[in-house]
Amino acid sequence: MVSGDLRPSREGYIEGLLEAARIDSRVVVIDGDVGRSLGTQAFHERFPGRYFNLGIAEQNMACHAAGLSLEGFMPFYATYAVFAVGRALDQIRTSICNMGLAVRIGGAHGGSSVGPDGGTHQALEDIAQTRTLPGMTILVPADAAQTRQAVLASLSIPGPVYIRFGRNPVPQVYSLEQPVMSGMGNLLREGSDIVIVACGAMVAPALEAREVLSGKGVDAAVIDMVSVKPLDEKLLLETTGSVAGVVTVEDHQVAGGLGGAVAEFLAVNRPLPMRILGVPNRFGESGTPGELMGLHGLSTGGIVSAGIDLARSLG
Numbered sequence: 001m002v003s004g005d006l007r008p009s010r011e012g013y014i015e016g017l018l019e020a021a022r023i024d025s026r027v028v029v030i031d032g033d034v035g036r037s038l039g040t041q042a043f044h045e046r047f048p049g050r051y052f053n054l055g056i057a058e059q060n061m062a063c064h065a066a067g068l069s070l071e072g073f074m075p076f077y078a079t080y081a082v083f084a085v086g087r088a089l090d091q092i093r094t095s096i097c098n099m100g101l102a103v104r105i106g107g108a109h110g111g112s113s114v115g116p117d118g119g120t121h122q123a124l125e126d127i128a129q130t131r132t133l134p135g136m137t138i139l140v141p142a143d144a145a146q147t148r149q150a151v152l153a154s155l156s157i158p159g160p161v162y163i164r165f166g167r168n169p170v171p172q173v174y175s176l177e178q179p180v181m182s183g184m185g186n187l188l189r190e191g192s193d194i195v196i197v198a199c200g201a202m203v204a205p206a207l208e209a210r211e212v213l214s215g216k217g218v219d220a221a222v223i224d225m226v227s228v229k230p231l232d233e234k235l236l237l238e239t240t241g242s243v244a245g246v247v248t249v250e251d252h253q254v255a256g257g258l259g260g261a262v263a264e265f266l267a268v269n270r271p272l273p274m275r276i277l278g279v280p281n282r283f284g285e286s287g288t289p290g291e292l293m294g295l296h297g298l299s300t301g302g303i304v305s306a307g308i309d310l311a312r313s314l315g
Contacts, residue, residue: 006169012144014039016151032079062091069101078106081123111251112292113166122284128256142203185232191221209303245273254278
């Protein structure tokens, strides 16, 4: 069940880093002068010799991480997602992914969670940018506990890993014991009419929407697709075998993200009607995360409307 407790998923990121460093001496952290914002200052205090603050220099961070990986370390570098990926995309592609290096990129303040900072700081394209890179694993955890587990799971994933997490407090969906695995999603609710596939901060609203839809005669399954790449294709096939359609929901551009990944797979393997919810081909703007979610139709009500529309269109 969704807990009433609200925590930013970024808190789980630092908790995961501290635990990862405790169990694996190869773990080092590269910071982009946002240690207090992200919480990585706590890592510096606990492991000062394994922490490097390179300042606001994202391209250098990526290259530095590549070099550390080549020397046998397991570097985690993190800053705001819009800069961690957008400003360092060439370095991620050429210096990290092309050599399949074990670099873990933390995309902090992903999506609309950094709302008041405005459109320049809202990462709404980062999943699409990283999903096109060969060998990249993408994990988009739903809450703080799952973010912690995503960090720990990345220790055993070969090649580069992108972990996207947010600043805004979100409901807690998982316990600390629930593991995260590359290529594995979680079926949170079963349903016979439609399937809702969500990731990140949209998992809790998807669960809430499922309960509302049930009261309106629509039986919806809910999948948390924490592993956006590789996608859990087996789970998608198992849950869509007898349903009439699929709704995907993400705090990201409609193009190239979770919805695109699900649509690409289903188009080839099980064509079904879909509703893809996300940011509709526009940049972000200043506002609270709640206001922005409502603006983009990513509220619980928006998911309910899409589910009803899909169910009605199919008779």
